[in-house]
Amino acid sequence: MELLKRLSETPGVPGREERVRELILSEIGPLVAETRVDAIGNLIAFKPAGKKPPRGWAVEKVMLACHMDEIGFYVRAIDDEGRLRIQNAGGFDTRNLFARRVLVQGKRDLIGVLNPTGRPVHIATDEEKKKIPTMAEFFVDLFLPARKVKQLVRVGDPVTLIQTLEQIGDCYSGKCLDNRVAAWVAINVLRKIGKRSPCDIYFVATAQEEVGCRGAGTSAFGIDPDIAIAIDTTLACDTPGIDKADAVTRLGEGIGIKVMDSGSISSRELVDAMVALAETKRIPYQLEVLPRGATDASSMQRSGAGRRTITLSVPTRYIHTVTETCHVADLKAGVDLLSAYLTK
Ligand SMILES: [Zn+2]
Known part of the structure; x- marks a missing residue:
């Protein structure tokens, strides 16, 4: 184990x-x-x-x-607000990518939050709620000023999902x-x-x-x-x-x-x-x-x-x-x- x-x-x-x-x-x-x-x-x-x-x-x-x-991602671009746009390497179902923590291997390891662009459920329209976002619509928020993000992260840095491995019942899940x-x-x-x-x-x-x-x-x-x-x-x-x-x-x-x-x-x-x-x-x-x-x-x-x-x-x-x-x-x-x- x-x-x-x-x-x-x-x-x-x-x-x-x-x-x-x-x-x-x-x-x-x-x-x-x-x-x-x-x-x-x-x-x-x-x-x-x-x-x-x-x-x-x-x-x-x-x-x-x-x-x-x-399966994971590479940083594809860093926008003016310091959010990371990512390119997937491997086949993801984007429905499973909402609200995830990710590890960004920048100059040092950084933890970020992965979500699709758009509005939260309270204020989303019915149309918006039904939409399945494409990979290109996802971004990583590092909660740092853009200037700081650009010092620590470069295009091409790897990004992976974070999850601990746990024993559940007779199985291992992670x-x-x-x-x-x-x-x-x-x-x-x-x-x-x-x-x-x-x-x-x-x-x-x-x-x-x-x-x-x-x-x-x-x-x-x-x-x-x-x-x-x-x-x-x-x-x-x-x-x-x-x-x-x-x-x-x-x-x-x-x-x-x-x-x-x-x-x-x-x-x-x-x-x-x-x-x-x-x-x-x-x-x-x-x-x-x-x-x-x-x-x-x-x-x-x-x-x-x-x-x-x-x-x-x-x-x-x-x-x-x-x-x-x-x-x-x-x-x-x-x-x-x-x-x-x-x-x-
Ligand atoms: Zn395999």
Whole structure:
């Protein structure tokens, strides 16, 4: 819980992942033989095979991709009153952005308040109340004179939503569990497997996934793994107002084994292998078909000459809001299944 809390509360917009990268590096460093940061900002950690593969088998290279960036903003302009206009980096539903606290990484860290332009409910017209503002209508108020704001903040500074991680019921709820839960799963897998894996493992905390799976493509090209596994969140639409057939996954019913989304179709062989392992080890799982959305698997599958890929998905409710929620049992199932796969 303590590690997940730190992962969730540390900022890292696409392209400015340095703080969360440092945190992941400090956790993963002692578990691997080598670490490096590449040109786009991916953190690559190498853990060599700890035991010989079965006779007649070559040592396979397995890449684990966990994107470390989160949806956020960059300062786009500072107006004469010292209010910040922002550009989103990643897909927000603007209905979830009213009345939020944000962190502005200026010359020093500043807390601001995010709201759309316009009048408060008391004096808004019926028309105004119905309107859904566009991203461009939002601004950040730092409650400082313009002169002071301009000393502390520049165009291009990162802005992220503020939210603490809390345990609620059997779940963890907070911001950017998409995709900090993946780093949490992978770190726990590396701890658990010790020297028991017959494959060379490349753990990659990828950069810039939320703006088009950019870091995963370059790192897969560089590493050229035989097998690439993305760990990411997926929709758990098991909530009121959504047909059961559209749930995609259900919270607490096991780790998602992705069959397809709109970015990649998983290698059938890998899907079958994961299902067989989950069945024999009695690890709860659910098969996932996501009509729209993609993970790092999409670019790992296609970079260079391509490779077998799959995504393991952590079911997540209220995705891309600051109330993203994952179930403890699904996180445990994810660690168990990936550990079993990497040690078999
Ligand atoms: Zn994600």
